[in-house]
Amino acid sequence: KMYRAHMLACRFPAKxxxxxxxxxxxxxxxxxxxxxxxxxxxxxxxxxxTPAHWKSTKQICLENKSHxxxxxxxxxSWQENYNKRQKxxxxxxxxxxxxxxxxxxxxxxxxxxxxxxxDYRKFQPLRSDALLAASPDKEExxxxxxxxxxxxxxxxxxxxxxxxxxxxxxxxxxPAHAQYMIIGAGTAAFGAFRAIKARDPKAKILIxxxxxxxxxxxxxxxxxxxxxxxxxxxxxxxxxQWNGKKRSVYYEPKEFFADPKKLNTLVNGGIxxxxxxxxxxxxxGNKTVWLSTGxxxxxxxxxxxxxxxxxxxxxxxxxxxxxxxxxxLYRNIEDFKRLNxxxxxxxxxxxxxxxxxxxxxxxxxxxxxxxxxxxxxxIFPEKGNMGHVLPEYLSKWTTxxxxxxxxxxxxxxxxxxxxxxxxxxxxxxxEGQSVCVDCVVAAVGLEANVDLAxxxxxxxxxVNGGFLVNAELEARRDLWVAGDAACFxxxxxxxxxxxxxxxxxxxxxLAGENMTGAAKPYWHQSMFWSDLGPDVGYEAIGIVDSxxxxxxxxxxxxxxxxxxxxxxxxxxxLRSEAREIQSLAGDSVKKSPLDTEDYGKGVVFYLNQQKTVxxxxxxxxxxxxxxxxxxxxDGARNEDLYEVAKLFDLYDTAVGxxxxxxxxxxxx
Amino acid sequence: xxxxxxxGKDEVIFATREDLDVPSTAIINFVEDExxxxxxxxxxxxxxxxxxxxxxxxxxGPCGVEFRNAFTCFHHSKADPKGxxxxxxxxxxxxxxxxxxxxxxxxxxxxxDELSQMSAGQEGMNLEEVAGDEEKTMPDLFKTEGxx
Numbered sequence: 001k002m003y004r005a006h007m008l009a010c011r012f013p014a015k016x017x018x019x020x021x022x023x024x025x026x027x028x029x030x031x032x033x034x035x036x037x038x039x040x041x042x043x044x045x046x047x048x049x050t051p052a053h054w055k056s057t058k059q060i061c062l063e064n065k066s067h068x069x070x071x072x073x074x075x076x077s078w079q080e081n082y083n084k085r086q087k088x089x090x091x092x093x094x095x096x097x098x099x100x101x102x103x104x105x106x107x108x109x110x111x112x113x114x115x116x117x118x119d120y121r122k123f124q125p126l127r128s129d130a131l132l133a134a135s136p137d138k139e140e141x142x143x144x145x146x147x148x149x150x151x152x153x154x155x156x157x158x159x160x161x162x163x164x165x166x167x168x169x170x171x172x173x174x175p176a177h178a179q180y181m182i183i184g185a186g187t188a189a190f191g192a193f194r195a196i197k198a199r200d201p202k203a204k205i206l207i208x209x210x211x212x213x214x215x216x217x218x219x220x221x222x223x224x225x226x227x228x229x230x231x232x233x234x235x236x237x238x239x240x241q242w243n244g245k246k247r248s249v250y251y252e253p254k255e256f257f258a259d260p261k262k263l264n265t266l267v268n269g270g271i272x273x274x275x276x277x278x279x280x281x282x283x284x285g286n287k288t289v290w291l292s293t294g295x296x297x298x299x300x301x302x303x304x305x306x307x308x309x310x311x312x313x314x315x316x317x318x319x320x321x322x323x324x325x326x327x328x329l330y331r332n333i334e335d336f337k338r339l340n341x342x343x344x345x346x347x348x349x350x351x352x353x354x355x356x357x358x359x360x361x362x363x364x365x366x367x368x369x370x371x372x373x374x375x376x377x378x379i380f381p382e383k384g385n386m387g388h389v390l391p392e393y394l395s396k397w398t399t400x401x402x403x404x405x406x407x408x409x410x411x412x413x414x415x416x417x418x419x420x421x422x423x424x425x426x427x428x429x430x431e432g433q434s435v436c437v438d439c440v441v442a443a444v445g446l447e448a449n450v451d452l453a454x455x456x457x458x459x460x461x462x463v464n465g466g467f468l469v470n471a472e473l474e475a476r477r478d479l480w481v482a483g484d485a486a487c488f489x490x491x492x493x494x495x496x497x498x499x500x501x502x503x504x505x506x507x508x509x510l511a512g513e514n515m516t517g518a519a520k521p522y523w524h525q526s527m528f529w530s531d532l533g534p535d536v537g538y539e540a541i542g543i544v545d546s547x548x549x550x551x552x553x554x555x556x557x558x559x560x561x562x563x564x565x566x567x568x569x570x571x572x573x574l575r576s577e578a579r580e581i582q583s584l585a586g587d588s589v590k591k592s593p594l595d596t597e598d599y600g601k602g603v604v605f606y607l608n609q610q611k612t613v614x615x616x617x618x619x620x621x622x623x624x625x626x627x628x629x630x631x632x633x634d635g636a637r638n639e640d641l642y643e644v645a646k647l648f649d650l651y652d653t654a655v656g657x658x659x660x661x662x663x664x665x666x667x668x
Numbered sequence: 669x670x671x672x673x674x675x676g677k678d679e680v681i682f683a684t685r686e687d688l689d690v691p692s693t694a695i696i697n698f699v700e701d702e703x704x705x706x707x708x709x710x711x712x713x714x715x716x717x718x719x720x721x722x723x724x725x726x727x728x729g730p731c732g733v734e735f736r737n738a739f740t741c742f743h744h745s746k747a748d749p750k751g752x753x754x755x756x757x758x759x760x761x762x763x764x765x766x767x768x769x770x771x772x773x774x775x776x777x778x779x780x781d782e783l784s785q786m787s788a789g790q791e792g793m794n795l796e797e798v799a800g801d802e803e804k805t806m807p808d809l810f811k812t813e814g815x816x
Contacts, residue, residue, distance in 0.1 A: 197728035198718035201736060252725050255770045268733040391678040509719070549677045555688070597673075597682070634697045642681055646692035651685045 114454075174260045174274050174291075177298045178206035180515060181289065183279045183452070184305035185209025187217060187501060188483030190251045191508025192303050192515070193271050199516040202269040206260065206299075208291065210278045210306075213333055214257065216249040219501050221336045222357055223531060225249070226364035234340070237333065249333070282456040284476035301515045304467060304481040305508060308446035308499065313352065315415050316442055322420040327440045330357060339441060343374060346438035350427055352415060353443035354380030354387055356530050359402060361441060363532045366406035377435045378402070379410045379427070385532075387411075389540070390604075391550045394619070397599050398536060405533045410435075446499055448485045461487035464497040471521040473511045482511040490522055492633065493543055493614055500528035525632060527625055539625055542615035542632050544606055553645035554602030554619070603628075603648050605641050612637050613644075624648050716743055729771060731764035 055063075107113050180196055182189045185207050196203050209215075216237070224239035233239070237249045258270030278292040288298050310329040319327070328339050343349065343365065351362050362378040362385075369376050382388065384395030385402050403409050413429040420426070421436070428434040448466040452458065458475055459468040466487035473480045473488055481488075483504040487497040498507075503526035513520060531537040599619060606615035612635040616628040627647055636644050670683040711717045716739065718727045726735050738761040741754035751758075765772040 194725075194728050195719060197732060201718075201727075201733050252729075253770055255768055256725060256729055258730065268730075270730060271728070393675055393678065393680065551679045551681070553681045553683055553688075555683065555685070597680075630698050631696055636694065636696060639694045639696070642683070643692045643694035644696065645681075645683070646688055646690070647694060647696065650683075650688055 172295060174208075174295055174297065175206065175264050175272075176296070177264070179203060179269075179300050180205040181297065181299035181302040182207040182305060183282075183289070183303065184307055184449075184483070184485075185211065185213075185215050185273060185275070186305060186307045186483065187215065187251075187504035188305035188307070188508035188511070189303070190215045191505040192305065192482060192512035195509045195512025196516055197269075197271070199513065199518070200269075202267075203516075204263050204266065204269045205271045206263060206297070207257075207271065207273045208277055208279055208289075209273065209275055211332060211334075212276045213250075214254050214273060214275075215251045216333060217251065217501065218331075220249050221333065222330075222360040222364060225336065226361075226368065279452060280455060282452055282458070282479075284456065284458070284479050287478060299478075301478045302480070303508075303511050303515060304452060304475070304479070304485060305483045305504075305511075306449040306452065306485045307504075308448045308484045310442065311445040311447050313415065313442060313444055315418060316352075316440070319418040320420055323418045323425050323440070326425050326438065327442060329442050330361065331446075339439070342439045343368060346374065348375035348377070348424075348435075348437040349439045349441060350377040350379060350425075350435055350437040351441045351443060352379050352427075353445070354378065354382050354385050354411065355389075355443065355445070356386070358441075358443035359385045359398075359532055360530060361443060362402055362407045362409075363405045366402070367533070370406045375437075376407045377410060377437065378407050379413050379415060379429060379435075381412060381414050383411055385409070385411075386530075388546055389544050390617070391546055391552070393597070394552075394599060394604070395546070397597075398532065401536050402532060446484060448487075448497070450485065461495070461497070463487075464495065466497045472514055472519060473507060473522065474514070480511040480514060482507040488522055492523075492525070496543070498526065500526060502526040502528055525629055527628075536620070537622075538617055538619045539622070539628075540615065540617040541625065541628050542606070542613075543608075544615040544617055548606040548608060548615070550604050550606055551641045552602055552604040552619075553642055553650070554597075554599055555650040601650055603645050603650065605636070605644070610637070613641075618648070621648060621650060710743075716740060725771075730768055731761060731772070734761040734764045737761070 180193075180203055182192055182205060186209075189207055189209070193205050193207065196205060207215075220239045224241070225234055225237070228234050228239050233246065238246055239249070241247055256271070257273040258266060260272040260274050263270055263272040279289045280292050281290040282288070282302070282304075286298075287300070287302070288296060289302070290296050310331045312329055316324070316327055326342075328335050328342075330336075330339065349365060351358050351365070358378060358380065362376055365374060365376045368374055378385075380387070382395070383392060384390070384397075384399035386398055387395050389395075390398060399409050399411060410429065410433065413431050413433065415427050416430040417428045418425060418440075419428070424436040424438060425440055426434055426436050427440065450458075450460050450465070450467060453460045453467055458479075460466070461468045464487045466485050467475055467481040469475045469481045469486050469488045471489040471491055473482055473486060475481050484497075484499045486507060487495060488507070489495050506524055506526040507522065510520060510522060510524075525541050527539055527541040529537070529539040601620035603621060603624075604617040604619060605613050606617070608614045613631060616632055618624055618628060631644060631647070670681065670687045672679065672681045674680070707717050707720070709717055709720045709722055718736070726732065729735075734757070738754060738757040741757045742751040745751045745753055747753045
């Protein structure tokens, strides 16, 4: 055997020589030994004989021989040794498992991997919580997401299989099929269901909303509701319009809505509302949606009107629990109720954000503060209120007005740190100023609710956010999106996403019409408005962005038009007049030539690069929106805008008159 | 005296009343857009505009279909007084509305009262796009409709 092994090991050319020499050596060996073929092969590499001073093969074999003496000799207890080895290996195992765990954790946290799962069992509807006691609802939402994340490892079932077992267990309280399905129960949903019913009288509409409320309008939450002195009316979410008439924020009372269980049996159709549930996944091809509570519903036509959720600032999101308890991310009825309760007992409040919501809230709370002594601060990074909308001179003027409403405005400041001291929240800005307040309100923008897009492979617009839809608001076949969440193609002004009330109504209505076969593109321009106290109110249409070039025409304030003149005429005391003069004198230190002007009423045109009018702002000028719409539609490209402004007849109404700016707007 | 100021990219013109009174030389294409027109309650072709905000939630509520039948019948009625041949439709509607007292709180007017209200006014109607807050109550709607 050895001989054969040796033969195989040797290279072919050298074989003959090997055979001749090895024979003699092998015969000398007394016992059969396994000769390492490698060493012999190495030795035979050259064709010559091995040099004489090398050890002979026999010697090597004897030296390498493995015999019984080489058997391991036990030293010490086997058990001990075993334990030591096991311990070493166990430590290695644990360390590697820990490394794997850390890697998975880091991967998940950094967002490198996304698991398309949702644990239905963890979902809880939003609590209707009006008191300070609990943490804010927004925190609940984020903690809910975290708990679902941590249970991902447990509940990675396919979404289509898990609900089916639950369905058999519980009796369904919503239909399995909906002719028209509306996801979201806000203003766009309202516009849509009205339009659908108008065109398809016997339609069966199922609305699924996350909030525990029937559809309602948002503008009064930052304006009229705060001005209503009647507490019982405010409890019922009722406010007074400019003409004195009482109105509720709810579009329709709850009796208007049909019972979801009976929806498909109603001969004349109906509108059923399911509250407190969220749609978590949608299959556009199979026209199916899955709810957070496990139900699966199929539809014929569907509208996504999920709106948005308020943005949070990192500095507030990472603040201590005491600060977070006293922070309100303002958007809903629940937030209004909470802030209303806080304001009754608080001594001071800080509003972060200088846009529409922030400024309107500041004015409303400032007005309350003038009566109750509530101190109101407003902190924002822009140079003035509505800095992103109004041209700089107008923004600065507005800021002064807001200041006169009793608000301590702090422009060009960003909150750098938060702290909780002596029962108050201390906000310190990057300029070094700090305010101590009982409550913080954040109004820093809106994020479109596009969770559904991620779980359902719908397109999200990277520039504007929101679901990407075409000019007819269609995302996919028989699937439309309207309202704050829709990034649509405006045939006149290009692709954009609008977050205003009128747009929600108009786009909701358009979507409803298209769902019943109208196939109309977005054409009717929506408008928006804002009121900041009794002196300042404006309406606007189109793209109103302060970074655009603007041309404005203002009615020159004659002596009889200034608010000061009005004050004189009404015989108000000199002290108020003196205060006005002082404040104006103080402002004249500013270098800008436009600062000392008084902007009574006028019109501002916003122009794009091609000198086309893309937006119009009507400053304290009312009832002229239809003219603005026409001008916008035309574009007024080569026109002298001074001449165009004449069309608005600015001297039509006098300044200071208690015009009802909000009358038509609120009711629209 | 009007004057103009400029701050960066923003131009501001302050104009006096006299200057603005001079007729405008701007040429703006005022498009008579079908889509933009707010048709009001009655469409140009004579049909009822069910999307009119003046109707409020009437046409879309639980009794929407009954209301539509009654109102359509009334609108096309050529009898004198107008709508007197629509008794069944109105009865149906009132029956339905009785089931939802919170939604339709208008006092239950008797049929004869309603009809007399309708025949009361015969002047030309001028019902433009009215805002939602001026939703008509039931008798109002038929009264103004009667004016057409």
